[in-house]
Amino acid sequence: MELRLEKIQKSFGAKTVLKDCTFTFEKGKIYGLLGRNGAGKTTLFNCLSDEIQPDFGEAFLSTGEDEKRTLFPDDVGYVLSVPILPDFLTGEEFVRFFMDINQDKISKDLTMEECFDIVQIAPEDRKRLIKGYSHGMKNKIQMICFMIAKPPVILLDEPLTSFDVVVALEMKQLLRSMKKDHVIIFSTHILQLATDLCDEIVVLSEGHLSLLDHEMLKSKDFEEQIIELLKDEESHG
Numbered sequence: 001m002e003l004r005l006e007k008i009q010k011s012f013g014a015k016t017v018l019k020d021c022t023f024t025f026e027k028g029k030i031y032g033l034l035g036r037n038g039a040g041k042t043t044l045f046n047c048l049s050d051e052i053q054p055d056f057g058e059a060f061l062s063t064g065e066d067e068k069r070t071l072f073p074d075d076v077g078y079v080l081s082v083p084i085l086p087d088f089l090t091g092e093e094f095v096r097f098f099m100d101i102n103q104d105k106i107s108k109d110l111t112m113e114e115c116f117d118i119v120q121i122a123p124e125d126r127k128r129l130i131k132g133y134s135h136g137m138k139n140k141i142q143m144i145c146f147m148i149a150k151p152p153v154i155l156l157d158e159p160l161t162s163f164d165v166v167v168a169l170e171m172k173q174l175l176r177s178m179k180k181d182h183v184i185i186f187s188t189h190i191l192q193l194a195t196d197l198c199d200e201i202v203v204l205s206e207g208h209l210s211l212l213d214h215e216m217l218k219s220k221d222f223e224e225q226i227i228e229l230l231k232d233e234e235s236h237g
């Protein structure tokens with residue numbers, strides 16, 4: 001399975017943010033999306049998750065050589081930097097509800113307890129209102145939703161940045177364990193995280209996407225090279 005972006009363009013008024021985003025993301029890999037402030041990372045994610053409509057271009061899912069279909073909103077699991085969840089439910093109530101409405105997608109042997117165990121939310125926390133959850137715990141609930149609904153594409157907009165080291169490590173392990181079934185793309189400003197977690201690094205610069213060479217990833221002056229690559233572009237934030 002591949003996620004193919006073909007010529008995606010988006011402007012806000014006179015400002016062109018995405019000029020021509022053409023790229024193929026493969027299942028089984030974690031992609032780090034790097035770009036300066038205002039480069040258009042969130043705009044691209046919003047186009048893919050149907051939050052906004054691109055002016056031109058389209059995203060497709062392809063399952064074989066000649067088989068491709070339009071990417072639908074249900075195909076995309078989007079983790080916002082600030083997760084939106086029903087505050088008035090407990091973690092358990094919400095996950096039970098989510099399992100009920102996704103009966104057709106969930107594998108029969110996955111129980112609610114297992115979901116909570118995998119993301120390491122303690123039994124006593126499962127019965128607390130989501131309202132009192134930390135940012136990291138809310139992100140974990142979102143990851144449970146992805147385990148249940150299994151969207152082929154998972155987008156994470158600057159996750160892990162606000163997590164403590166333990167939660168960040170747990171989330172990294174979780175993403176690695178989930179990657180074989182999904183295309184995972186996450187935007188980050190933390191180069192260390194990108195090189196540590198990602199199989200590929202994609203740069204969004206001047207409205208275009210480009211893949212970084214693996215040789216560059218391995219080189220010891222990787223950080224200097226990335227900064228050099230991005231610094232010619234103005235910050236648009």
Ligand SMILES: Nc1ncnc2c1ncn2[C@@H]1O[C@H](COP(=O)(O)OP(=O)(O)OP(=O)(O)O)[C@@H](O)[C@H]1O
Binds near residue numbers: 035037038042043
């Ligand atoms: N709804 C909107 N209306 C007008 N301009 C917008 C809108 N959304 C984004 N922009 C502009 O588009 C550009 C790209 O913004 P975007 O948030 O996609 O960048 P980003 O790469 O995610 O930045 P950051 O790394 O700072 O989060 C910015 O100049 C922003 O001001």
